[in-house]
Amino acid sequence: MIQLFQVYDREDVTCVEMTTLRKSKVFTFLVDGMLIDTGPQRFESELIPFYQKASFDLVTLTHSHEDHSGNAPWIQENLKVPIYVHSNGIAVCSQPTPYPKYRQDTWGTRREFKALPVSSSIQSREKEWEVIYTPGHADDHISLFHRGTGTLFTGDLFISPKTKVIMRSESIPQTMASIRNLLTYDFGSMFCCHAGYLPDGKMKMKEKLEYLEGICEEVKTLYEKGHSITEIDQLIFGKKYPITAISEGEWDSLHIVTSIVLDI
Incomplete structure (x- = not known):
């Protein structure tokens, strides 16, 4: 399923960009001797030569999802470097393939590994990174911020400015709270x-927040008028995306509406 694999630098960060035939794109980043996320197991054969040549002392996972932690077992077994994740993700990391088949087909099969709990900050070779808890997409999601350079790693908190579908386990109100928190930095x-790399990061994150705030207002207005969650979903989003059928409903715009209504 591999379509594209490329490595390039942006500012002082090495970006590893991977794209599958389904057009799903994911990145792993290397900065100051710290690897941020490991990429999906689907790209193991491409990533191993890169990891063997690269120089890093530790791995920090933005969260435990398989497209971010897929090669953590290989790194742990072969490079013997510590792997850190938010404490909420440690149990998930210890489980083999704790996700459905369609995600295995897309990202590969992630084996279990032992992760360590990350604290409120983490030290790379020459930089100290603030670890900011940013739930919404996942309950073990973190972002990493370096105050001196203003560099921010946001995992899956941003993805795109206009969210159309989310997983059943996600929360739009939590995501918005996490974005508001990051915008104070x-x-x-x-x-x-x-x-990938967004040089105008703060503007992009503000754009996403404004979009989500607009969706929340629409949902609340329609809900107060007596519309059901299904009706609100149809009125706002109007169509179903292919991922909804592929994931058997795990990804759906309906979950956006549900998470907002539950917070009213």
């Missing part, structure tokens, strides 16, 4: 694990 360039 003085960051410039942003590195997203699905959108």
Whole structure:
């Protein structure tokens, strides 16, 4: 399923960009001797030569999902470097393939590994990174911020400015709270694990927040008028995306509406 694999530098960050035939794109980043996310197991044969040549002392996972942690077992077994994740993700990392078949088909089969809990900051070779808890997409999701350079790694918090579908386990109100928290930081360039390098990161994150705030207002207005969640979904989003059928409903615009209504 591999379509594209490329490595390039943006500012002081090495970006590894991977794209599957389904047009799903994911990144892993290397900065100052710290690897941020490991990429999906689907790209193991391409990533191993890169990891063997690259120089890093530790791995920090933005969260435990398989497209971010897929090669953590190989790294742990062969390179013997510590792998850190938010404490909420440690149990998930210890389980073999804790996700459905369609995700295995897309990203590969991630084996279990032992992760360590990340604290409120983490030290790379010459930089100290603030670890910011940013739930919404996942309950073990973190972002990494370097105050000196204004560099921010946001995992899957951004992805795109206009969210159309989310997983059943996600929460739009939590995502919005996490974005508001990040916007209190003085960051410039942003590195997203699905959108890549965004030099105008703060503007992009504000754009996403404004979009989500607009969706929330629409949902609340329609809900107060007596519309059901299904009706609101149809009125706002109007169509179903292929991922909804492929995932047997795990990804759906309906979950956006549901998570907002539950917060009213």
